[in-house]
Amino acid sequence: MLSAWLFISLCASAGAQQNHTISGFVVDANTSAPVAGVNIIGKDLYAISTENGEFQIKNVPAGKYRFEITHIGYAHEHFTIEVVDRDIEGLIIKLTESITSLDGVELLGKTEKRKTQELSTISVGVDEDFLNKNRENSLMQTLKKIPGVSTITIGSGQSKPVIRGLGFNRVSVVQNGIKHEAQQWGNDHGLEIDQYGIESIQIIKGPASLVYGSDAIAGVVDIQPSKIPLPNSFSGEVNLLGETNNDLIGISTGVQGRKQHWFYRGRVTYRDYADYKVPTDRINYENYIFELHENNLRNTAGEEINASFSLGFVSDNIKSETFFSNVNAKNGFFANAHGLEVRSSNIDYDSSSRDVDLPYHGVNHFKITNNTSYYLNQHTLELDLGYQNNQRDENSEPVPHGYMPTPPNSRERIFTKNTYSLNLKDSFNPNEKHDLVFGINTELQNNNIGGWGFLIPAYDRYSAGIFVYDHYKINGNFHLQGGLRYDVGLLETKSHFDWFQTPVNNPDGSTSRVYLQRARNESLEFSNFSGSIGLSYIQQNTTYKINLGKSFRMPLANELASDGVNYHMYRYERGNIDLNPEQSYQLDVDIDHTTTKFNIGISPFVNFFENFIYLNPTSNYYETLQIYEYTQSKVFRFGGEARAGINLTPELRLDAAAEYVYSRQTSGPKKDFTIPFSPPLSGLLSASYQFKNIAFLQLPQLTADFRITAAQNDIVPPEEVTEGYQSLNLSANTTVQLFGKGKPTQLRIKINNVFNTEYYDHTSFYRLIDVPEPGRNLSISMTVPF
């Protein structure tokens, strides 16, 4: 099982001294990424690799030594070396990841894993290998396999995170320490982040406002900065992806390099896909029947072009990286019913499955971040700066509606959002027992609107938070963490008038035509205390955690000040200026028992919302459209995940995971109903078999994932009951030595929905219009390193 290999390349330098030094690097054999926290142990000699993978063993007398190399995430190795009369430098130790990990969800290295165990928050680490093996059409779909994580998908190319049934602005997405800010409140918005070039993601399930501020109620998807490349190195990779269901072609290529102190990274990604296919030839929605041409869900094609570049500097006490990225996407929406309004059109959608006609949206997300760490004695100062520009144009066919005449163009809604962020953090270790962290987060958002359809007002939002927490080591295996945070926020909405006139009845019986006012100049202030306290206890192979947290979310401009027709959803949406910040209390427990042979764990939670904000369908009308009003109610939720895995033989591993959430509104107009988009009970059974080398295929692995999802009968207006389903995915991966002696190429083949089952996902955006999930898909991907 642990077929690791070891490369030793020696370059000796002259030295006159009696004792010598052995130094070098430990890297991952597959990715060449540095591996931190590796123990290199010889007789009376010892070293641990640093964050950059470097190690140094000093004062080595001449002689022959055997070193054991151990790391929890990698196969055990050893090497023998003879020190004669000079230092040994540039030793490169390549380690192969051991496959004792939970189905590829590898906790990040030993130190990272240990850190995770010591934290009382419930978190899962995802590494590049997991991302590569489970690559789907969008980042969040790739992460869906993790228990407790699901997605709201919009067509085949877009998705956004859901953690334990909560999504939208109740999950924070953080990249390089900066919160990703876009139009994430929107139903048809997807996450604008290139899913290539990501090395590690930390997913926190549970309240995390203490460190992450507003919105981190259900959890956080924290995309961490990539590791710094090795000195004097250059490496790169090309990722190729092809899919049959939507005829996707994807290519992404990245390079990174480092001199001594300066390093850089760059990446370009291009993806183009056609309409996706569903296992049905007609869609029946509210008595309207749409015939589908060759099972194509018409006009769901799209394309994505991303580029990023970063430049960094690292020395003994400073590390700084500036990252520029631009994500550009154009996605079509299902043409017959964008949202719920049923339309036919003169556009010949079926003439090509690759073109994008109306309705579609174009998104461009530009981001600059700078992360600087400064190490000063017992202090680590971290400064994160960010600027983001999110431009989103929603285009649809100009159609008159109500008193609105035919609009002049297709630009229905234009959003331009600028976000400036500044975070400062000081981690202070006064002694062995305490890890104190002080932090400040500040953010300025400026949101502008355009187009003929009004939904949310333009606004400026200023927010700032200050927090302190302590990680107190009671003893080696017993850790207490707690902290407090205070936030203030100011939201200024800007007035908005319709561009067309509406007849209004005057008290004297006459009628006048006026430009209706949709939003006013309002200024709203918010403040909030949040915090958390938790314990972790590690007893040999078992980790116990308990954590109590209070998190919050500032109401959004649309929740406070919407006042308009949502043409896509065919409803009238109205905000409520009196909404308070959402407050959520959550108790989490996690018990995990992991040995080399098997693992079992559960992570239940109980959650109470003082005032859950949601869009409530009322029984009233505005100009014949049903009025949906933002409302607050108390909500009680509980649920959790259970997981178990066993290595039946060294080759065969079986895993099972289940997730469940129960939600009830306990007050308000929808008392005793659930909350929108509640995920049903779901389980995932996986089996993976690790083969020995077969001809030129190195370590091929075969994995089958069988998902069983129960029906969701627990619904709230306007949702519909969704039937349960079962679906099977198969995947195989291997490495191949394609080009001489270079790094091996990784090959992956995946078949999703093997039986082409017609099923519905209760949390998919298209569920509302009765569109089933995609049919069978064969995808082939390849990573060629150089």
Place this chain on the structure above:
Amino acid sequence: MKQKFEYIFIAFSLLLLTSCSSSDDPSVDEERPTININYSGGFPQACEILERGESYTFRAQVTDNLELAAYSVNIHHNFDHHTHDDQGAECELEATKEAVNPMIYIENFDIPDGSTTYEINLSINIPDDVDPGDYHCSFSVTDETGWQSRTSVDIKIQ
């Protein structure tokens, strides 16, 4: 012994986690209201032709298991052939054209408290000066819970 306790604890928690059924709460209203124009008094029927200058009584039957709340009637032109009709009948449409002074009728009404059945009975005058051509008439109804049902019918004004 400690190990044993651990497994019992985990097994018990698992049981707790999986035993919570997702069955529907009987106390909540999960039924949508219904709306129907397919009866002898229902008006307008599919492909109905309405004369300008005349008044017509629009009638539809609505029901709900608990309590009806409000209804709306919307008449708007279909000169661009966007289809709304769900009555099954295919009406012959005129050629597409630009709207000059189309008829727009957009009104909402409450239904008396406590009703579980109600007949929409609404007199609407077709003005003399509106554009003739293809129109849609859509009805919608809500119940007290906030469920909605809709139906629509293709009509002509001449």
